[in-house]
Amino acid sequence: MNYTEKGSKVYLFSIVMVAVIGGLLFGYDTAVISGAEKGLQAFFMGASDFTYTDTIHGITSSSALIGCIIGSAISGFCASNFGRKKSLFIAGILFFLSALGSYYPEFLFYDYGVPSYSLLIAFNFYRVLGGVGVGLASAICPMYIAEIAPSNIRGTLVSWNQFAIIFGQLVVYFVNFLILGDNANPVIKAVEGVNQILNPEAAAWTTETGWRLMFVSEAVPAGLFAILVLLVPETPRYLAMCGRDEKALDILSRINGVTQAKVILAEIKATAHEKTERLFTYGWMVIFIGIMLSVFQQAVGINAVLYFAPRIFETMGMGNPMVQTVIMGIINILFTLLAVFTVEKWGRKPLLISGSIGMAIGAFGVALSNVLTGLPPMVSVVSIMVYSASFMFSWGPICWVLIAEIFPNTVRGAAVAIAVAFQWIFNFIVSSTFVPMYNMTLGDMGEKFGHMFAYALYGIICVIAAIFVWKLVPETKGKTLEDMTRLWKKK
Numbered sequence: 001m002n003y004t005e006k007g008s009k010v011y012l013f014s015i016v017m018v019a020v021i022g023g024l025l026f027g028y029d030t031a032v033i034s035g036a037e038k039g040l041q042a043f044f045m046g047a048s049d050f051t052y053t054d055t056i057h058g059i060t061s062s063s064a065l066i067g068c069i070i071g072s073a074i075s076g077f078c079a080s081n082f083g084r085k086k087s088l089f090i091a092g093i094l095f096f097l098s099a100l101g102s103y104y105p106e107f108l109f110y111d112y113g114v115p116s117y118s119l120l121i122a123f124n125f126y127r128v129l130g131g132v133g134v135g136l137a138s139a140i141c142p143m144y145i146a147e148i149a150p151s152n153i154r155g156t157l158v159s160w161n162q163f164a165i166i167f168g169q170l171v172v173y174f175v176n177f178l179i180l181g182d183n184a185n186p187v188i189k190a191v192e193g194v195n196q197i198l199n200p201e202a203a204a205w206t207t208e209t210g211w212r213l214m215f216v217s218e219a220v221p222a223g224l225f226a227i228l229v230l231l232v233p234e235t236p237r238y239l240a241m242c243g244r245d246e247k248a249l250d251i252l253s254r255i256n257g258v259t260q261a262k263v264i265l266a267e268i269k270a271t272a273h274e275k276t277e278r279l280f281t282y283g284w285m286v287i288f289i290g291i292m293l294s295v296f297q298q299a300v301g302i303n304a305v306l307y308f309a310p311r312i313f314e315t316m317g318m319g320n321p322m323v324q325t326v327i328m329g330i331i332n333i334l335f336t337l338l339a340v341f342t343v344e345k346w347g348r349k350p351l352l353i354s355g356s357i358g359m360a361i362g363a364f365g366v367a368l369s370n371v372l373t374g375l376p377p378m379v380s381v382v383s384i385m386v387y388s389a390s391f392m393f394s395w396g397p398i399c400w401v402l403i404a405e406i407f408p409n410t411v412r413g414a415a416v417a418i419a420v421a422f423q424w425i426f427n428f429i430v431s432s433t434f435v436p437m438y439n440m441t442l443g444d445m446g447e448k449f450g451h452m453f454a455y456a457l458y459g460i461i462c463v464i465a466a467i468f469v470w471k472l473v474p475e476t477k478g479k480t481l482e483d484m485t486r487l488w489k490k491k
Contacts, residue, residue, distance in 0.1 A: 007257040012149065015232045016157050019144050021225040022088055022137040023161040025095050027168025028218055029064065029130050035176025037061050039211035042186035042197050046207075047115040054195070056120075062431070063124040064131035068424040071135020076417025078136060083242075084144045085234045091136040092226030096219055098130025103216035113208060130218075139420040143412065146404035147235035150256055151480045155343040155401045162397035163336045170329055172217075179213045180206065240268045267482035278411075286488050289472055290403055290419040296465040297399040298426035300359055301434070301458035302391045305384060328385055335392035347477040348398050349469055355394020356466035362387025363459035370452040395465070405476050408485035 033040075040060070044052040071091075078087040105123040106112045142158050149157045186203040188195055197203065239248035245265065252261035339351060365383030369375050407415040437457075440450030474487060 007253070007255045007260070012255045015148060016145055016160065018225075018228045018232050019088070019141050019148075020161050020164040021221060021228065022091060022141040023164030024168035024171070025092075025218070025221055025225055026134050026137050026141070027165040027170075028172045028221060029095060029098070029134050030068075031169040031172045032176070032214055032218060033061050033064070033127075035173065035180065036211040036214040038185045038188065039203070039206040039214075041188060041195075042200075042203060042207040043211065044115045044120055045188070045195060045197065047117065047120070050117040050120075052115075052120075052195075060120065060124055060127075062428070063127045064134065065424065065428050065431075067128035067131020067133070068135040068138070069131075069421060069428070070128075071132035071137075072139050072420035072424050073135070073417060074132075075136050075139035075420065076414040079140055079143060079238075079417070080413040083234050083238050084140055084147065085229060085232065087136055087140050088144060089226060089229045091133040091140070092222055092229055094129055094133030094136070095222035096226060098126050098133060099216050099219035099222055101126030101129065103212045103219075133222075135420070135424065138423075139416050142400045142404035143416050144235055146401075147237045147412075148233075148251075148255065151478060151483075153344060154405060155348065155398075155477065156340055158401040158404050159336075159340040159343050159397040162400055163333075163340055166332055166336050166392070166396075170333065172214075173329075175217050176214050179217065180210060183210060236265070237268050240265060245269070264480070267480060270482065283488065285472075286407060287415055287418065290406055290415055291422045292468060293399050293402055293406075293473070294419045294423035295426050296461070296468065297395045298423055298430050299461050300356070300391065300395060300465060301363070301430055301454070301461070302359075302388070302395070303427055303431050305388060328388055331385055331389050332392045335389040336397060339393040339397045342393075343398065343401060344477060347475050348402055349473060349475050351394050351398050352469045352473070353466050355390045355398075356462045356469065358390030358394075359387050360459045360462035360466070362390060363455045363462060367452045367455040367459060370448045370455075402473065402476060405479075406474070406484060408488055410485070 037057070041052065041057050044057075044060075071094075075087065078090065082090070101107065102123060104112075105119055105126060106114075110116065110119050110122065141161050145158050145161060146154055183205045184199060184202040185206055186200075187198040189198055197207075200207075233251045234247075236248040236252045239245075239251070248268070249261055249265050252264050255261075256264060343351060362383045362385075365386065366380050369380040369383065403416055403419050434454065437454045438450050440453060442449035474484075476484065479487075
């Protein structure tokens with residue numbers, strides 16, 4: 001080994017850049033359906049052996065979420081038994097197969113372009129497959145980055161994973177826009193209780209081909225990710241746990257320099273007994289805190305707001321709702337960067353607490369604008385953007401940072417899997433309850449009651465989240481992953 005005492009930042013950053021492509025695919029896969037769902041709906045409405053209802057379309061549009069829950073639940077087993085690197089490679093292959101299968105679900109068994117119930121099942125199978133990849137990547141990408149990064153910049157590097165998720169969503173919106181081009185999306189409306197396509201000829205290309213191209217576009221970054229993962233090393237902590245100390249020291253030396261690498265390896269060896277220690281070896285509180293970080297990240301309601309932003313802006317009478325949605329997307333990117341550049345300076349807890357308070361102010365602002373008549377629509381628009389921006393510099397990236405670094409080495413694989421599984425479960429709960437709650441009516445208030453109730457509830461949860469962080473979550477800024485093992489041993 002001929003490494004300098006400082007190690008190589010270029011080497012470290014090149015490894016992290018490969019890992020964050022997994023985050024980009026996470027965002028890409030979950031958002032690709034937004035552009036494809038109308039063409040997909042029109043295609044399956046042409047089936048002769050079943051009626052493609054709104055309920056079935058809702059399940060089809062969110063079927064990847066089932067895979068996300070499965071993938072995150074098995075991520076601990078995969079990370080502990082196959083290693084972090086091989087698990088990411090498996091995720092990349094699943095992304096790739098899902099993209100191809102969603103493009104051509106007729107493969108081997110069905111006639112091309114003939115919609116049927118069995119073809120719908122095949123399509124959903126491929127979407128679930130991609131969801132498993134998302135679930136694996138969502139748990140293991142932050143874990144991989146946290147285990148390979150030096151403690152003084154670990155939070156920053158893990159935060160880049162959240163930036164990649166948001167960036168992946170913006171990339172696929174743009175790709176979908178380019179694929180659609182001058183072609184029309186189907187206009188689907190219920191006529192006498194039955195959905196009908198009002199512009200079948202104008203939307204023929206989108207119905208037959210457009211949605212397929214949107215799904216297959218993911219094959220490019222997925223294939224690239226799978227190839228590049230083969231070129232990065234396994235994490236030193238996993239190697240040390242498997243008894244491969246020489247290889248672990250080699251990687252640590254390239255990143256941190258030889259002297260510091262020996263110190264870090266000694267700390268890892270002092271706490272590395274992954275094969276023998278049980279989940280609750282360090283008590284139930286660390287697992288509870290990890291789970292609740294995940295629960296609060298979703299329970300504050302962010303995905304309900306992001307998924308339905310165009311609809312919400314439209315009800316406010318703000319003209320073209322896509323303009324406000326794009327503005328909000330740009331604001332989200334900027335405030336995610338705020339977290340990336342301040343997480344090591346300000347710490348994890350201050351960002352989470354201030355973000356929770358900002359979200360609460362934004363949510364209560366929307367709720368009040370539905371109670372107080374005469375307020376200009378801009379009050380609601382600004383309130384939603386304050387709410388969204390506050391999430392992007394706090395719960396969005398910092399939750400992933402804490403989940404990646406809060407658990408002791410010996411239980412990290414299993415604990416991260418449980419925490420991330422709860423995240424996807426509550427994502428589903430929040431997303432599926434928002435529309436019924438948002439559309440609730442009461443007396444003279446009508447639907448305004450539902451609008452007020454939904455955001456008031458999210459605002460209250462934000463306040464509870466701030467108190468939870470203040471009272472129970474330890475600050476991890478500047479601490480090594482081995483320090484966290486010692487911290488929980490004392491409690």
